[in-house]
Amino acid sequence: MSPPSTVLVTGGAGFIGSHACAELLDHGYELIVVDDYSNSTPQVFTRMQRVAGRFVGAVYELDIRDRQALSAVFHRHAVDAVVHFAALKSAGRSARLPLEYYDTNIAGTTALLRTMQEHGVHRLIFSSTCSIYGEAAHGPLDESAPARPANPFAASKWVCEQILADVCARRPEYAVMCLRYFNPVGAHPSGLLGEAPHDPPGKLMPSLAKVAAGQRDRLRVYGTDYPTPDGTAIRDYVHVMDTVEALRVALDRLGDQPGMRVYNLGRGEGSSVLDVITQFSRTTGRHIPTEAAPRRLGDVAEYVADARAAARDLCWRPTRDLDAMCRDAWRFQRLHPNGYAESPRRLKPKEY
Numbered sequence: 001m002s003p004p005s006t007v008l009v010t011g012g013a014g015f016i017g018s019h020a021c022a023e024l025l026d027h028g029y030e031l032i033v034v035d036d037y038s039n040s041t042p043q044v045f046t047r048m049q050r051v052a053g054r055f056v057g058a059v060y061e062l063d064i065r066d067r068q069a070l071s072a073v074f075h076r077h078a079v080d081a082v083v084h085f086a087a088l089k090s091a092g093r094s095a096r097l098p099l100e101y102y103d104t105n106i107a108g109t110t111a112l113l114r115t116m117q118e119h120g121v122h123r124l125i126f127s128s129t130c131s132i133y134g135e136a137a138h139g140p141l142d143e144s145a146p147a148r149p150a151n152p153f154a155a156s157k158w159v160c161e162q163i164l165a166d167v168c169a170r171r172p173e174y175a176v177m178c179l180r181y182f183n184p185v186g187a188h189p190s191g192l193l194g195e196a197p198h199d200p201p202g203k204l205m206p207s208l209a210k211v212a213a214g215q216r217d218r219l220r221v222y223g224t225d226y227p228t229p230d231g232t233a234i235r236d237y238v239h240v241m242d243t244v245e246a247l248r249v250a251l252d253r254l255g256d257q258p259g260m261r262v263y264n265l266g267r268g269e270g271s272s273v274l275d276v277i278t279q280f281s282r283t284t285g286r287h288i289p290t291e292a293a294p295r296r297l298g299d300v301a302e303y304v305a306d307a308r309a310a311a312r313d314l315c316w317r318p319t320r321d322l323d324a325m326c327r328d329a330w331r332f333q334r335l336h337p338n339g340y341a342e343s344p345r346r347l348k349p350k351e352y
């Protein structure tokens with residue numbers, strides 16, 4: 001099978017989605033994007049065009065659970081493959097709103113799969129997460145580590161993986177890759193694209209950027225009593241540009257073999273919350289005031305990837321370190337203090 005050329009990206013206006021679209025446009029793919037803008041904004045496409053030098057083919061505002069609207073998109077465009085990001089993704093919020101998460105993430109995925117089937121599209125890249133591993137053993141986790149989802153967000157992703165495995169087991173025409181993202185952070189090196197959630201940022205890197213910029217007075221460190229060397233939780237942070245490079249190679253190779261393949265996308269290097277704060281401070285020269293806070297609902301002590309399968313099959317070797325992740329996140333914050341909401345500031349070269 002030849003590589004797909006027209007790709008439908010769900011959630012293409014979101015953080016990983018927008019960087020993925022820029023990467024795919026850069027490599028000649030034709031893109032159709034659907035997004036409901038529940039945690040993103042259409043402004044992202046203007047920036048994406050500046051980054052990639054060309055337009056996304058078409059953009060539709062829709063909820064992927066709306067099968068009629070989704071079907072109309074497949075009618076209009078000859079889609080070869082789908083990259084599926086659209087989902088709710090906050091572990092803590094999911095513990096408070098389980099139904100909302102199961103409905104959006106699972107019903108959204110089944111609606112997409114049924115629509116794909118109706119239109120004869122069988123190639124899919126699914127966005128999964130390291131959080132399906134839950135409270136697993138310490139140390140690098142490979143793809144065979146048992147799933148023990150610790151919150152409804154993680155459980156919803158694990159259910160989707162099982163649905164996809166069942167579909168692939170019964171239908172040989174399907175080719176699916178599940179990419180288990182560890183903690184993608186950073187921003188496009190142009191400073192045009194970055195992480196700009198609607199709600200006050202709950203994630204570590206954008207929160208750090210807001211504190212460093214003086215938009216928030218301190219960073220709350222959620223949990224200082226984890227069984228880790230410094231008591232704070234360990235994650236495997238990976239630059240979003242490295243992440244989307246892996247995705248692009250996965251898409252290039254999606255047609256090579258049928259069935260379902262699963263890959264961890266992490267660097268194999270754990271950093272604690274305090275490690276990230278120290279690095280962010282060092283990279284930006286800013287003091288980061290902190291405050292110890294209780295553990296966040298649904299969080300676990302440690303996720304570190306064994307990503308040798310992605311290295312072997314996708315020849316993927318992430319090259320950007322934590323310093324680069326902090327530098328790029330900071331550049332986006334400095335250039336766009338309000339994300340996608342307003343025109344950029346002009347920075348002198350030494351300002352970032």
Ligand SMILES: O=c1ccn([C@@H]2O[C@H](COP(=O)(O)OP(=O)(O)O[C@H]3O[C@H](CO)[C@H](O)[C@H](O)[C@H]3O)[C@@H](O)[C@H]2O)c(=O)[nH]1
Pocket residue numbers: 089090091129130131181182183184202203204205207219220221222223233234235273296299303
């Ligand atoms: O202000 C903050 C924000 C975060 N943290 C801590 O920093 C670590 C990282 O938290 P993030 O919210 O940045 O990311 P998560 O580890 O919760 O990310 C998980 O959820 C993501 C989706 O939001 C992805 O699915 C990812 O793969 C999965 O690991 C956690 O220990 C968290 O408690 C703080 O201490 N203070």
